[in-house]
Amino acid sequence: MERVGIIGGGQMGAGIAEVCAKAGVDVVVREVTQELAAAGEARIQKSLERAVSRGKLQQADAEAAMGRIRFTTDLRLMADRELVIEAIVEHEGLKVATFEELDGIVADDTIVASNTSSLPITRLSAAMSNPSRFLGLHFFNPVPVMALVEVVETLILDPEVAARAEAFVTEVLGKTVIRSKDRAGFIVNMLLVPYLTEAIRMFEQGFASKEDIDTGMRLGANHPMGPLQLCDYIGLDTMKLVADVLFEEFKSPQYAPPPLLSRMVEAGLLGRKSGRGFYDYS
Ligand code: 3HC
Numbered sequence: 329m330e331r332v333g334i335i336g337g338g339q340m341g342a343g344i345a346e347v348c349a350k351a352g353v354d355v356v357v358r359e360v361t362q363e364l365a366a367a368g369e370a371r372i373q374k375s376l377e378r379a380v381s382r383g384k385l386q387q388a389d390a391e392a393a394m395g396r397i398r399f400t401t402d403l404r405l406m407a408d409r410e411l412v413i414e415a416i417v418e419h420e421g422l423k424v425a426t427f428e429e430l431d432g433i434v435a436d437d438t439i440v441a442s443n444t445s446s447l448p449i450t451r452l453s454a455a456m457s458n459p460s461r462f463l464g465l466h467f468f469n470p471v472p473v474m475a476l477v478e479v480v481e482t483l484i485l486d487p488e489v490a491a492r493a494e495a496f497v498t499e500v501l502g503k504t505v506i507r508s509k510d511r512a513g514f515i516v517n518m519l520l521v522p523y524l525t526e527a528i529r530m531f532e533q534g535f536a537s538k539e540d541i542d543t544g545m546r547l548g549a550n551h552p553m554g555p556l557q558l559c560d561y562i563g564l565d566t567m568k569l570v571a572d573v574l575f576e577e578f579k580s581p582q583y584a585p586p587p588l589l590s591r592m593v594e595a596g597l598l599g600r601k602s603g604r605g606f607y608d609y610s
Contacts, residue, residue, distance in 0.1 A: 329439075329496045330354055333409035335426060337368020337399065339563075339601075340443055341415035343471025346372045349393040350385070350472075351500045356398050356405045365399040372397065375472060407433050411496065413465055415443040418569040420451065427455035427462075439489050441465040445566065446517055446573040449510045450482045460486040463493055466514060467503075469562065477503045482510045512577035513570070521570050522582050524562075525589065527555030531606070532588040538606050556606040559589075560599035568593045 330353060334345045337359045345357045345368075359365040376393060379385035385393075398405070403426075406412050412434060416422060423442065434440065440462045442452050453462035464480025477497045481490055490507075497503050508514040513521060527545075531538050542554020551558075559567050567589060574583035592598075592605065599605030 329410045329492070329500065331409050331411075332356075333358065333406040333412040335403070335406070335412065335414040335430070336416040337365060337371070338415065338417075339371070339469055340467060340471065341413075342368045342371040342375070343469065344413055344415055344443065344467055345397055346375055346393070347471055347501050347503075349396040350389070351502070352396070353500065354396055356400060356409065358400050358403055358405065360401060362401060365401060369397075369399050375470075379472070403429055404433055406430060406438075407435070409434065409438060411439045411441065411493070413441045413443055415467075418445055418447070418566055418573075420447055423447065423452055424455045427452060431456045437461070439463070439493055441493065443467055446513045446521075446570040448512055448577070449480045450484075453482055453484075460484050461489050463490055464508070464510070464514065465493060465497065466508075466516075468516070475504050476516070477501075477505050478508050478514045478516060479505050480508045480510055480514050512573045517570055518574070521567070521574055524555045524559050524567065525571055525583070525586055528559065528586045528589050531556060532586055560605035560607055560609075562599070563601050564589060564598045564605050565593050 332348050332353050333356045334341045335358050337357045345355045348355045357368055359368055376390040380387050380390050414423060414426060416426060440456060442449060442464055443466055449464040453459035456462050463485050466478035466480060468474035468476050479490060479494050494505050497505050506515060527541050530536055531541055538556045542557050545551045545554045553561060568585050571583060571585035596602055597604050600609050603610045
């Protein structure tokens, strides 16, 4: 697979585009406005500069990687792509509308994937005329650092498509793949999100301070970040959307978003991206 398209140039889309370009793949990133496309480009540029400054990447390789990425607002540039990965906001309606538009553009044999954190892949695949070529490719944030990709299989996925996608992710991108059946949250978020929301509940109930909750899991379980730090890192809006999807799927209180999470999102306290969440980043 030599030509990949990424829909969405946010935190995840930019990260996926970066790892593809560093692996020598020709990449087109589509954003909805010129401003968002420029922001996606700046995000990748900054990440590559960081890798150069840490001695992990040669300047010439960073420039070559940047040279392999084109940014556009025109979805029609996906027409010659062999693999298209959608990484837009975690909103089912917007994703479905994007896939419906994409369906009229891509070739019959193009593999289409969603990087959704939690939405059932089968529901998204219904937007395409050939759902057997549609799968979940779930990357983790920060994409250049995190070694894992979940390959999510629907009941109607063509096994050859899954094998090609897996080969691309492992052999070209150098990631480790785990395979998940298609249910909300897949493997990792099904386990991670209840843990994170439980930490929010613990803080909300005044059981412990946020610092102690985070220190507890950093030093007591050797996690790189405490749960409330990780919520801020993921983005509280994304956390809420994922918890909503899990709750809708399983109808179990353990997946319900805690009221504090909802209030924080409504107040615009989204974590690092907005400058304030459980912690202040200003
Ligand atoms: N892009 C590229 N590289 C980055 C990076 C980024 N955004 N952030 C950190 N790095 C690299 C650094 O360059 C450094 O590399 P080096 O050691 O080779 O020089 C290394 O990562 C460590 O970075 P730092 O020393 O700056 O900071 P930390 O040691 O605190 O690590 C972290 C930062 C990698 C983010 C670490 O805290 C971590 O792994 N946190 C947990 C992340 C996690 O759990 N992600 C999953 C979220 S859930 C998800 O994505 C699913 C979704 O569906 C919700």
